[in-house]
Amino acid sequence: MRPWSVDFEEFVRARGNALYRYGFVLTGNAEDAADLVQEALLRLGDTWERVHRKDDPEGYVRTIMARQHISWWRRRRREHLVDAVPDKGYQDKGFDRASADTELWAEVHALPRKQRAVLVLRYYEDLSDQEIAAILGVSTGTVRSQASRALAKLRVRRAALPAVLETGISQ
Amino acid sequence: MRERTEAELVRALKEAGDSAPEPLGDLAGDLARRRRLRSRRRFQMALAAAGVVAVIGAGTTVVTNTFTNRGDEGAMTMVETPAPAATTSVPKAKPAAELWPAAVSTMPAKAADGWKYRPVTALNATEILLTAESSFEKAGRLEIWDTAAKKSTILGDMPEPEGVRGYFAQNVEAGDDHIVWFGETPNDDTAWADLWTMPRSGGSATRIGELTGEAAAVDQIAVTKEHVVWSVTSGGVYRMPITGGSPEKLAGTEGLHLIDWPWAGDVQKYDDWEKNQTLLVNVETGERLTPQVPDGVKGLRCSPEWCTGRAGEDMVVQRVDGSERTTLRETAGDQSAVRSGRFIQIPSGVYDLTTGQAAEIGATSEDGKVSSVGSGISSSPGSVYYWQAGTLKTKKTCKTLTKEQIEQMDLPENMPTAKPGGQSCSDEIVGEAEDFVVLNLAAVPPAE
Numbered sequence A: 001m002r003p004w005s006v007d008f009e010e011f012v013r014a015r016g017n018a019l020y021r022y023g024f025v026l027t028g029n030a031e032d033a034a035d036l037v038q039e040a041l042l043r044l045g046d047t048w049e050r051v052h053r054k055d056d057p058e059g060y061v062r063t064i065m066a067r068q069h070i071s072w073w074r075r076r077r078r079e080h081l082v083d084a085v086p087d088k089g090y091q092d093k094g095f096d097r098a099s100a101d102t103e104l105w106a107e108v109h110a111l112p113r114k115q116r117a118v119l120v121l122r123y124y125e126d127l128s129d130q131e132i133a134a135i136l137g138v139s140t141g142t143v144r145s146q147a148s149r150a151l152a153k154l155r156v157r158r159a160a161l162p163a164v165l166e167t168g169i170s171q
Numbered sequence B: 001m002r003e004r005t006e007a008e009l010v011r012a013l014k015e016a017g018d019s020a021p022e023p024l025g026d027l028a029g030d031l032a033r034r035r036r037l038r039s040r041r042r043f044q045m046a047l048a049a050a051g052v053v054a055v056i057g058a059g060t061t062v063v064t065n066t067f068t069n070r071g072d073e074g075a076m077t078m079v080e081t082p083a084p085a086a087t088t089s090v091p092k093a094k095p096a097a098e099l100w101p102a103a104v105s106t107m108p109a110k111a112a113d114g115w116k117y118r119p120v121t122a123l124n125a126t127e128i129l130l131t132a133e134s135s136f137e138k139a140g141r142l143e144i145w146d147t148a149a150k151k152s153t154i155l156g157d158m159p160e161p162e163g164v165r166g167y168f169a170q171n172v173e174a175g176d177d178h179i180v181w182f183g184e185t186p187n188d189d190t191a192w193a194d195l196w197t198m199p200r201s202g203g204s205a206t207r208i209g210e211l212t213g214e215a216a217a218v219d220q221i222a223v224t225k226e227h228v229v230w231s232v233t234s235g236g237v238y239r240m241p242i243t244g245g246s247p248e249k250l251a252g253t254e255g256l257h258l259i260d261w262p263w264a265g266d267v268q269k270y271d272d273w274e275k276n277q278t279l280l281v282n283v284e285t286g287e288r289l290t291p292q293v294p295d296g297v298k299g300l301r302c303s304p305e306w307c308t309g310r311a312g313e314d315m316v317v318q319r320v321d322g323s324e325r326t327t328l329r330e331t332a333g334d335q336s337a338v339r340s341g342r343f344i345q346i347p348s349g350v351y352d353l354t355t356g357q358a359a360e361i362g363a364t365s366e367d368g369k370v371s372s373v374g375s376g377i378s379s380s381p382g383s384v385y386y387w388q389a390g391t392l393k394t395k396k397t398c399k400t401l402t403k404e405q406i407e408q409m410d411l412p413e414n415m416p417t418a419k420p421g422g423q424s425c426s427d428e429i430v431g432e433a434e435d436f437v438v439l440n441l442a443a444v445p446p447a448e
Helices: A006-027 A028-052 A056-077 A099-110 A113-124 A128-134 A140-154 A163-170 B006-018 B027-040 B401-407
Strands: B103-107 B116-122 B125-135 B138-146 B151-156 B168-172 B178-184 B192-199 B206-212 B218-223 B227-230 B236-241 B256-262 B262-265 B281-282 B298-302 B307-311 B314-318 B326-327 B343-346 B349-350 B358-360 B384-388 B393-400 B423-430 B435-438
Touching: A006 A028, A006 A056, A006 A113, A006 B006, A006 B027, A028 A056, A028 B027, A056 A113, A056 A128, A099 A113, A099 A140, A099 B006, A113 A128, A113 A140, A113 B006, A128 A140, A163 B298, B116 B138, B116 B168, B116 B384, B116 B435, B125 B168, B138 B168, B168 B218, B178 B218, B192 B218, B192 B227, B206 B236, B218 B256, B227 B256, B314 B343
Parallel strands: none
Antiparallel strands: B103 B435, B116 B125, B125 B138, B138 B151, B168 B178, B178 B192, B192 B206, B218 B227, B227 B236, B256 B262, B262 B281, B298 B307, B307 B314, B314 B326, B343 B349, B349 B358, B384 B435, B393 B423
């Protein structure tokens, strides 16, 4: 006897890996990523009967993961100020590919979590600021300010400029 | 330092995701284990994560070193641990077909036109209400399967309202004269839903009305002779005449959620997992009961007949007034809804509170590691379980672990880890169900 429905298992089988990768980009390390995806899927499992008719249970899980990621951070910080569960810095042994990417990823990983979450949602999940605001339960203005602070730290130039200006810059 | 572009950021993030170290362990199996353990370590830290398969209690077989291939989206599986060893209070579960032969039967998993069946609930000892789905989760038709006559009857179509994008028909509830359901657009933020009815004997579906605002956040639905009744996620019970009209919030139902008409409680079915139910209200008569909450019990949920709650790994069962309290050792799950007034789900199967018998349910793979079961999707606790007929077919895929892969896992200390050169395997359910085995709880003989 297993408490979950057949469909939920199918969903976990089909999407588990992709969700784990998303968790990794959000958290920056394997344990937290696995923890995050497991916790989110547990919650999806609880509500499956109700949300399984959504055509996008995955979006539901991703939303939970983004929110959980931020709230865990708050929680852990509060509970472990002294004990310090290490918010591990980036370790580059896993990434020996393009060093520029690696470097940038390391910097992303060093950002405050909320800023990182905003970036991941915007640039990994390709969501609009409005969607991000809904997921994180903050205003669109907050999303924009978090994102622009993060981009400034990473020295990423926003390309959302009219073509004329872009041409102007490249010349 | 030079400026970067957004494209570089996109690439770096994608690269990081693609290069994520392989998760050690089997996600689905870990999920099942964690679910059982959650009550005692809800917010455990990251350590036990990463799917590191620690040994959890006696009698638990753990598939170690299971592993999934990155990029292979089909390689996860529900690997389950067997139920804990028999305990003092719960007898060893017998196969449902042996224990309750009259209640177990098989039925096709698909209609003649290929639409997939999904059991809703049992209407009586021989009739199972089904939805038929044209595609994943798109319910399009109601049917009844007669377990005695071995045939299905179409009740009618579940139409989609015109001009509504992303519409999905949701929970179905059967009453004496009517079947009702609600539909919504679950993937947008609009507070909107609509209510539908069909005669219990079949025919055309009629749209009862549309809902907006607070009343549109339907969480449970029920039907009486004259009204469709529903509760909303923020709490509160509403009704509307079957013939249409405006929603009416029922007085004295603030904060209540329907459990099984006419009963409602002060906790939502899925949320507030730790919270105890402290009210059981008969919405029809206004009768208000206050369940006795035993010390140390969490997640107490009461129907008029029984309450279930968790005390650590154990499940506590009692009457609303606290009498007939029993502790079922190591059976705490969280799908503790009481079905048909007497059955609850436990890790080894279904437990009959009136006889103390336990029935094994679900389809299992040959090696017993993988199994699955579904329960009916009615709004109130349904009286049907179903699973794939026959042995589940699984496919095992293995690969050898390298030292680098293990290092990348960055495992916490003192955790069992994979050894380099070790095999890392996962089981995958393959194939689709041709037939379902159905357990109709309404057909289980009454206790003597």
